[in-house]
Amino acid sequence: METKNWIGGEWMKPNGGEVIIHNPSNLEEEVGVLYCSTEDDVRQAGEAAKRAAKSWGRLSGSARGELLYTIADTLQHQLEEVATLASREMGKPITEMKMEVMRGVQLLRYYAGEGVRTNGSIIPSAQPDTLQYSKRVPLGVVGLITPWNFPVAIPIWKLAPALICGNTVIWKPAEYASLTATKLAQIFAEAGLPDGVLNLVIGKGRVIGNILVEELEIDAISFTGSTAVGKQIAAKCAKRNIKYQTEMGGKNAAIVCRDANLDETVPILLSGAFRSAGQKCTATSRVIVDKAIWEPFLWAIRKGMSSVKLSNALDPQAYLGPVASKDQYHTVQSFVDLARKDAEIVVEGTINQKEDGYYIPPIVVKGVDANHTLVQDEIFGPFISLLPAENFEEAIDLCNRSIYGLSASIFTQNLNHAFRFLEEAEAGMVRVNQETAGVEYQAPFGGMKMSSSHTREQGTAALDFYTQIKTCAIRY
Ligand code: NAD
Secondary structure (H helix, E strand, O other): OEOOEEEOOEEEOOOOOEEEEEEOOEEEEEEEEEEOOOHHHHHHHHHHHHHHHHHHHHOOHHHHHHHHHHHHHHHHHOHHHHHHHHHHHHOOOHHHHHHHHHHHHHHHHHHHHHOOOOOEEEOOOOOOOEEEEEEEEEOOEEEEEOOOOOOOHHHHHHHHHHHHOOOEEEEEOOHHHHHHHHHHHHHHHHOOOOOOOEEEOOOOHHHHHHHHHHOOOOOEEEEEOOHHHHHHHHHHHHHHOOEEEEEOOOOEEEEEOOOOOHHHHHHHHHHHHHHHHHOOOOOEEEEEEEHHHHHHHHHHHHHHHHHOOEOOOOOOOOOEOOOOOHHHHHHHHHHHHHHHHHOEEEEEOOEOOOOOOOOOOOEEEEOOOOOOHHHHOOOOOOEEEEEEEOOHHHHHHHHHOOOEEOEEEEEOOOHHHHHHHHHHOOOOEEEEOOOOOOOOOOOOEOOEEOOEOOOOEOOOHHHHHOEEEEEEEEEO
């Protein structure tokens, strides 16, 4: 397969260079070719989106919703194909990838329904014979910049609300998810989305991303990716006074209290930390354990690791596959090397396949203090640091000792501790006896502190981002 840009309804092969994509589960296998866009391609996409904005914005919500339903059906028919492609492109286990595509289908249907729901309110006027009301209107043209770790769900949780709200889009996916992005755009085209409503430009973030954010006539940017890039984008958008949303990194903590049921807790913790090879912004990476249960907990986590199978992402039994790319491999491996030097290894997984790929065995470490790089930096790999806590108060303090604030969990049977955690944990998504990952599509998604720029995605929160409010008044 080859990537293509989709601009103004035309499929184009850009000429800014090419990159061969190898399967991270089996480096001998070529999955396809990525053709990089030039700055001019982005400019063309900007013009196409601008041209299409008026007619798309004026279409009824119901008509836009019908198109999203058709896209959902088209995607569902090709679920297997899309999931397999994504799994081969970025290494997410096929079973998880199928669930992710299904989530994309659900998101499309959820936002399709928004086309016929209330989008404003009547506000009583102090004047006689006056109708005063508010109404959400489209922003215009929005730029979407997406990461590789959820190659289907994250683009769709931006595209679906952006489109239903009447915006046209320029979408720049991550390099390591560009084949999947091309396939998704083909599905949108097949379903009959009008020309120029969605424009896909593929290539390097620092080349085309910059033009998109700094130069194009756009009305908003929704970005998901690293905190380093997100902060730059936020500053550029603030300077231009355009709306922005930056969903960024995490270093998510799970607290295990002395009354936690370890048989139930450990499988949930391992799933939160190691599925998708720990490459979720909401992955559990710090586990804070009450000292009273430290030894039984170590025993339980060593035992639990026996069910964690690392193998080729296309193996339906794979618990986790490889990390997504060579860059990821070297970054995560450097943290593992640091752990071998500075920490004690509690348990480490093994690799269960023969091919050469970017495999990093899942690892649990202890013996580093709360300010250590391993505990403070986002590793974005299958890595857990364990921290002991004297009591509940210290556990909360450790949980909050991070520049990030995306998600956090507590495992307890104590209602008082559960509620205090929900109140006191500094994170946008807080959960009791559940993974730090896995927030449902109809609920707001986003973080506090350096994890997010204070807006939320998913659910009705996304409608706030992709619209602006007009206050209307009429004297009759
Ligand atoms: P990244 O920041 O390297 O890239 C994200 C996107 O930004 C890519 O499309 C990339 O090409 C583009 N980009 C890079 N430089 C750019 C620039 N100068 N201008 C414009 N665009 C540019 O992140 P990544 O490695 O793709 O993804 C991993 C990161 O994403 C992790 O930090 C993870 O926590 C985060 N993430 C956050 C969430 C969330 O909702 N909070 C969800 C998933 C991933």
